[in-house]
Amino acid sequence: MALLKWNQKLTPLDNEIQQLKRQVISMWEMVLSQLQKAEEALKNMDRDLAREVVLTEKRVNAFELKIDRDCEDIIALFAPVAIDLRFVLAVLKINMNLERTGDIAEGIGKFVMDIPQDFDARLFEITRVLEMYQQGNEMIIDVMNAFEEEDTSLARKVFKKDDLLDEINKNAATIVADFIKDNPSKIESALYILSTIRKLERVGDQAKNMAEEIIFYSEAKVLKHKPKNKKSEE
Amino acid sequence: MESAVLKVRNFNAFFGENHILKNINLDIDKNSVWAIMGPSGCGKTTFIRCINRMHELTPNATAEGSMKLNGEEVYEMNPVLLRRKVGMVFQRPNPFPTMSIYDNVIAGYILNGIKLNKQQKDEIVETSLKRAALWMEVRSTLHKKGTFLSGGQQQRLCIARALSMNPEMLLLDEATSALDPVSTAKIEELIHELKAQYTILMVTHNMQQAARVSDKTAFFYLGELIEANNTKTIFTNPKHEKTQDYIRGHFG
Numbered sequence: 001m002a003l004l005k006w007n008q009k010l011t012p013l014d015n016e017i018q019q020l021k022r023q024v025i026s027m028w029e030m031v032l033s034q035l036q037k038a039e040e041a042l043k044n045m046d047r048d049l050a051r052e053v054v055l056t057e058k059r060v061n062a063f064e065l066k067i068d069r070d071c072e073d074i075i076a077l078f079a080p081v082a083i084d085l086r087f088v089l090a091v092l093k094i095n096m097n098l099e100r101t102g103d104i105a106e107g108i109g110k111f112v113m114d115i116p117q118d119f120d121a122r123l124f125e126i127t128r129v130l131e132m133y134q135q136g137n138e139m140i141i142d143v144m145n146a147f148e149e150e151d152t153s154l155a156r157k158v159f160k161k162d163d164l165l166d167e168i169n170k171n172a173a174t175i176v177a178d179f180i181k182d183n184p185s186k187i188e189s190a191l192y193i194l195s196t197i198r199k200l201e202r203v204g205d206q207a208k209n210m211a212e213e214i215i216f217y218s219e220a221k222v223l224k225h226k227p228k229n230k231k232s233e234e
Numbered sequence: 235m236e237s238a239v240l241k242v243r244n245f246n247a248f249f250g251e252n253h254i255l256k257n258i259n260l261d262i263d264k265n266s267v268w269a270i271m272g273p274s275g276c277g278k279t280t281f282i283r284c285i286n287r288m289h290e291l292t293p294n295a296t297a298e299g300s301m302k303l304n305g306e307e308v309y310e311m312n313p314v315l316l317r318r319k320v321g322m323v324f325q326r327p328n329p330f331p332t333m334s335i336y337d338n339v340i341a342g343y344i345l346n347g348i349k350l351n352k353q354q355k356d357e358i359v360e361t362s363l364k365r366a367a368l369w370m371e372v373r374s375t376l377h378k379k380g381t382f383l384s385g386g387q388q389q390r391l392c393i394a395r396a397l398s399m400n401p402e403m404l405l406l407d408e409a410t411s412a413l414d415p416v417s418t419a420k421i422e423e424l425i426h427e428l429k430a431q432y433t434i435l436m437v438t439h440n441m442q443q444a445a446r447v448s449d450k451t452a453f454f455y456l457g458e459l460i461e462a463n464n465t466k467t468i469f470t471n472p473k474h475e476k477t478q479d480y481i482r483g484h485f486g
Contacts, residue, residue: 011483081469089475126452220471 001190002150002218003083017087020070021148024091027063028144031098034105035140039133041112042196045119051122053109055127060102067095083217084119087180089132090217094147095214097206101140104206111192120186123193126175132168134163136200139207146211152218155211158230165204172197235365239264239402239433240285245299247280247289254280256457258299262403267425267434269444269465272454273485278437282405285435286320287313304402321396325408327388329380329395336376337480338391339363342399358398365431366465367424384405386417393424397432405486406436442483445469450455453477 003017004010010018020073034053041050071092072082080088124130139158146155176194180187212223223231240262247255248364250380255277270278283289284297287308301308308316329338339359343350350358359376363369368390372383380391389409406425411419425447427433438444442453445465452462453474461474472478479485 008484013483080443081445082478084482085470231297 003087010044013080013084015076016070016074016078017080017084020067020074020088021039023063023067023070024094025144025148027060027067027095027098028092028147029128030056030060030063031102031105032137032140032144034102035137035214037110038105039100039111039130039137041109042119042132043124045112047113048111050109054106054113055111057102057106060099060106064095064099064102067091071095083220084218086217090213093213094210097210101203101206104203107199108196115189115192117186117189117190119193119198120183123176123179123186123190126179127172127193127197128168129193132165132197132200136203136207139165139204143207143210143214146214150214150218152215155214156209156231158207162204162208165201169197169201236370238262238300239304241292241300241302243302244301245284245297245301246279247284248295249292249299254457255284255297257388258320260452260462262433262435263450265431266450267429267436269448269451270435270437270454271439271441271444271451272460272481273480274394274456275456277456277457281385282322282407282435282437284308285405286317286322288317288322307479314346318346318399319401320405320447321399321401322405322407323389323392323396323409326412327385328393328416329383329388329391331379331381333380334377335363335372335380335383335391338380339394339397339398343434345456362394362398363391365428366390367420367427380435384417386413386420389413389421390424397428402434403434403435406434406438408437408439411439419444441469451478455480484485 004014008014034056037049038053040046041053057105071088074088078084139161142154142158142161146152146158172194176190180190183190215221215223236259240260242258242262243261245255245258246253258281263468270281272278282291284301285303285308288312289295289297297309303316303319321419333341336355336359339362340355341349343358360369360373363372368387370389372391375382380388383391393404393409410421413421422443425436428434436444436448448463448465449463451468453460453468453472453476455476461468461472461477462475467473468477469481472481474478
């Protein structure tokens with residue numbers, strides 16, 4: 001079920017919903033840009049760019065509050081029902097997921113700022129952290145497009161993409177432990193990378209949560225707490 | 235298992251050539267509150283007027299099909315007896331203007347020529363006014379004219395009048411649309427309480443009211459019953475596109 005039909009005359013509620021949707025997409029773009037900048041900062045040890053990410057986090061937080069207020073106003077003033085109600089409820093949760101994704105970007109930015117020595121390039125390679133980062137960003141982009149286009153099949157693809165993140169995350173502890181054994185002087189940077197991997201794993205979780213919300217509002221299906229293989233099928 | 239107090243099967247209603255209700259099938263469970271929704275002219279008022287056979291009071295009006303109240307065919311019953319079993323309250327409060335509050339409550343008995351002694355009358359008046367949540371407000375002015383009351387109180391008086399005959403079912407035809415929000419809230423609260431004893435069908439244009447008050451909702455469109463389901467389902471995930479369009483305000 002779509003929010004708007006091609007020949008539909010817009011009601012005041014439709015206008016509010018469309019405006020809310022545009023706001024969420026702007027928030028999404030901001031969070032994505034934060035993630036990408038933090039990725040660049042990590043790759044190139046660019047501490048200035050990392051600082052920019054940390055400072056921009058305030059704007060993400062302010063955006064979250066604005067979207068929350070808009071949702072509250074729509075519920076109070078327009079009493080939405082059916083798909084409109086599900087959309088507003090979904091946006092409330094997506095908004096929270098986006099804010100948390102923004103926190104993750106900020107956290108990675110802080111690692112880059114705090115680490116006294118540059119990361120060892122070998123660490124990137126053996127842990128596959130950059131590959132993981134790229135996949136996490138792709139998932140966020142896919143869910144954003146799914147939200148914009150109301151495309152639930154695209155949202156469903158995200159569940160599968162999370163497998164790579166899980167795999168890298170699962171192997172990370174052993175790889176990092178072995179690296180530390182061989183390079184005891186690089187414990188700190190190795191631990192930062194492990195923490196970054198843990199954070200990126202949560203980016204995948206946020207993307208999946210958002211995908212579930214898109215499916216909830218479009219199809220009125222609740223996929224939460226279902227096994228991953230069922231989520232892609234249902 | 236819930237038992238259906240009203241069973242409607244292949245029911246059709248006409249005004250002359252105009253086919254107003256088209257093949258309606260619906261089961262109304264005992265002690266449930268049903269909201270009947272739909273755009274103007276969809277047949278919702280005709281539907282509830284058919285239940286107590288007020289429909290046939292209009293010249294050229296006819297009905298076909300089956301409508302059973304507790305197993306008894308409505309269209310084979312004596313209409314006067316039927317209307318005792320199925321009480322009705324209308325959009326505008328309509329207490330009898332020349333009667334006192336007291337007489338308004340027992341008007342059904344007076345007009346039907348049913349003799350009651352003073353004690354019986356007192357009991358019926360008190361019980362009915364209490365059930366309609368009006369007793370405390372009028373107990374000291376029972377012999378004043380009903381028309382002296384506020385709109386909301388008059389409407390509750392009409393509900394008391396309908397309840398005095400101990401009906402099995404109560405039909406409310408936009409009973410709160412002429413009332414202010416405070417009176418509306420009182421009637422809605424009353425509907426919640428009355429549900430324990432009666433089965434209630436209410437026609438309403440106020441969708442939030444339907445959502446707040448009813449257990450089940452039926453959506454009519456152009457004389458057809460499009461969807462009947464739990465109110466929660468209708469307002470969160472209606473199955474039919476027309477229902478969704480209507481409740482989202484995308485009609486016309």
